[in-house]
Amino acid sequence: MLFRGLVRPLGARLAGADEKLDSATQANLVAQQIKAVVDVTPAVVGGAFVTSCVLIWAAVGTGAFPGILVWAAMLYAILARSLWIWANARRAGGPSNLGPGARRRVILDTAVAGAVWGLAPILLLSQGSMTLTIVTAVAIAGVLSAGGLALIVMPAAAFAFSMPVLAGSLVALTQIGDPSLAAVLTLLLASFVTVTLLVSLRQMRDFVTRRVSELKIREQNDIISLLLKEFEENSSDWLWEFDREGRIDRVSDRFQAVANRPREALVGTDFIGFLACLADGNEAVLAGIRSSIAARETFSDIELQFDDGGTETWWRLTGKPARDEFGEYAGYIGTASDITAEKQAERRISFLAHNDALTGLLNRARFTEHLRHNVARLERYGSPFAVLYMDLDQFKAVNDSLGHMVGDKLLALVAERIRKVVRETDIAARLGGDEFALILSKEIGSDVLGQLAARLIEDISKPYEIDGDFVSIGASIGIAIAPINGTRPDQILRNADLALYRSKAEGRGAYRFFESQMDSDVRERRMLELELRQALKEGELVLHYQPLVSAEDNQPSGFEALVRWNHPIRGLVPPSEFIPLAEQSGLIKQIGDWTIEAACAAATAWPDDLIVAVNLSAKHFQLSDIVAVVAAALDKTGLPPHRLELEITESLLIEQPEDVIEKLRRIKALGVTVAMDDFGTGYSSLSYLLKFPFDKIKIDKSFVTASSEDAVARDILRSIASLGKTLKIHITAEGVETQEQVDFLREIACNQLQGFYFARPLDEMDLAGYVLANFRDGTSKRTASREIEAARAG
Secondary structure, eight states: OHHHHHHHHHHHHHHHHHHTSOHHHHHHHHHHHHHHHHHTHHHHHHHHHHHHHHHHHHHTTSTTHHHHHHHHHHHHHHHHHHHHHHHHHHHHTSOOOOOTTHHHHHHHHHHHHHHHHHHHHHHHGGGOOHHHHHHHHHHHHHHHHHHHHHTTTOHHHHHHHHHHHHHHHHHHHTTOSOHHHHHHHHHHHHHHHHHHHHHHHHHHHHHHHHHHHHHHHHHHHHHHHHHHHHHHHSSSEEEEEEOTTSBEEEEOHHHHHHHTSOHHHHTTOBHHHHHHHHOSSOHHHHHHHHHHHHTTOOEEEEEEEEEETTEEEEEEEEEEEEEOTTSOEEEEEEEEEEOHHHHHHHHHHHHHHHBOTTTOSBOHHHHHHHHHHHHHHHHHHOOOEEEEEEEEESHHHHHHHHOHHHHHHHHHHHHHHHHHHSOTTOEEEEEETTEEEEEEOSOOOHHHHHHHHHHHHHHHTSOEEETTEEEOOEEEEEEEEETTTOSSHHHHHHHHHHHHHHHHHTTSSOEEEOOHHHHHHHHHHHHHHHHHHHHHHHTOEEEEEEEEEETTTOOEEEEEEEEEEEETTTEEEOHHHHHHHHHHHTTHHHHHHHHHHHHHHHHTTSOTTOEEEEEOOHHHHHHSOHHHHHHHHHHHHOOOGGGEEEEEEHHHHHSSHHHHHHHHHHHHHTTOEEEEEEETSSSSHHHHHHHSOOSEEEEOHHHHHHTTTOHHHHHHHHHHHHHHHHHTOEEEEEOOOSHHHHHHHHHTTOSEEESTTTOOOBOHHHHHHHHHHHOSSHHHHHHHHHHHHHHHHO
């Protein structure tokens, strides 16, 4: 009963402790328990050997001596095995063969040892000798005490050892003749064993708690070490640490690499001294760190800048005090980061917020800030300044023909030339696209500004070499001076823009100062634009027609449709006054689309052998879906495609020639005739004749006008006529005004003539009269007259 009562609670409590731990931790605890038992084996063996010798000496001359010798042999065998286990464990660095039954084997070994020791009192106490009884009692008490201490971390083993010793002692006490002495000894032994087991159980709990804590701490340290290693390997941060004296005592691989010093040179170095030697100029920052360290305070996000081999480098430091296990100051530990890339990114962001990314000049926002600042100085101190507004000429053609990458490089080169011309006090900016602006606050006399503008135009107009090709552009500049030309930022910039517009309108490649008349012209142009928009709604646009006559017999073969604006107040407005405005405002798309459809509709009322020619604006061609517009006009009016002729100028082919030629091929596929107008005035007219099979070329009137007096002009006209014969292209000469010109053009075999000599542009009324007067036979005249009158009535 006593055995059950002690074993069950003990087993239950031990089992409860184990259930809270995982199997790996339990196995580790068992190993620790066995190691603790094995480590004291030599002391236990030595004590047991001395005790056995005392018992043998006490039994000499008694009847128990032979039995004690046998008992001693058994004990020595057990002690020898224990020493053998201890020696093996020591050689192996710890107990080996710790399988699932290791604890059971230890418990079994201790139970056997306990049983052997339990035989000793049975053999000795039966002799009736008081001396032998006392010696045996002391020996057994010492054995129980030593066993309890040796097995204190393993309560089950202590129980397995103590119970057989106690049982043997109780059996032996029944053989003592003095019942009182037996009772006292029994009580003492039971109490001693009970206390020993309870103390062992308590120590076991403390042992388990301590060992589990140590295991967890070790595991956490391992995890922390791995995380720190991964942290340093996979980030730009590293760890640093110094002791209570301020000397570096932890140098990670990452720290060593960024410091560019061997580990030996860093360990033991004063931390603040190390930072100070990196670079000058950090005194204030280092003083702050020293102050934090002296006050044992945490510091964070401290930034240091230094020069690392000619390269600017930035570090960010964070640190906090370290404490030992007693809470005493032990130094500092912290992290450091290389934030050079972050600083460079911040500078780049700041730069892009105020500068143009492509050219490095100021951007529009920053330019506006400077402009406002100069206006404020003007208001406060009366300090005048000037604004130069510059636009690049022919840049769009370069950008479209050579690509945006070349265009970007060209803008960067232009910016470099601007920097070389402007003074340090001048402000230069790129406002967007190919527009640049300058603010000049010193020496802004007209002569100085004119010289600067002229030099800018001259330098920018010089050829550029880009990727092995030479590119040429020009520049136009408008100048406004504050306060003469305005006192508000928007007003000054607007007036500079107006001056730029005048410069471009007068031929480009020049500079102009703002004049008040320019503002009036702009207001008039805006009013005209509003009226033109209204004209489109009210149907004020009309078509006039100029005859195209055969060079052989002066008979009309068709008419060129020319758009006019029948203004209710101004009267008939020629296209030279409103077409440029329509191109700038985008209204040219509506005007051009209407012209094509209206011309086709008018031609349906003419005799079938008359064609209608429409001159396409380059801007209209770009803005409109020209192929769809032509197809829709033909479909809606029913005009046969061969009776429509579309004239284009060479300027249309300069920008995106491949796209233009593709559209012209699609137009020609509809059956429409395509002619090149103003032939001979461009640089690449002949090359375009090879790229696209034009049906007709129209010789510019400047050659026809000059042919009356200029032999060179006549030779050029002969060459063009000969070229037309060779390429089988019809030749039309426009601007014919004299009989002499008619005779010459007929002589060189021009196919078609056009000009005031035959007729000025005709409205619908005059067109009917012209047809009646110029058709060969009366039947044709009557038919043509009826058709035209019917169309007019319709």
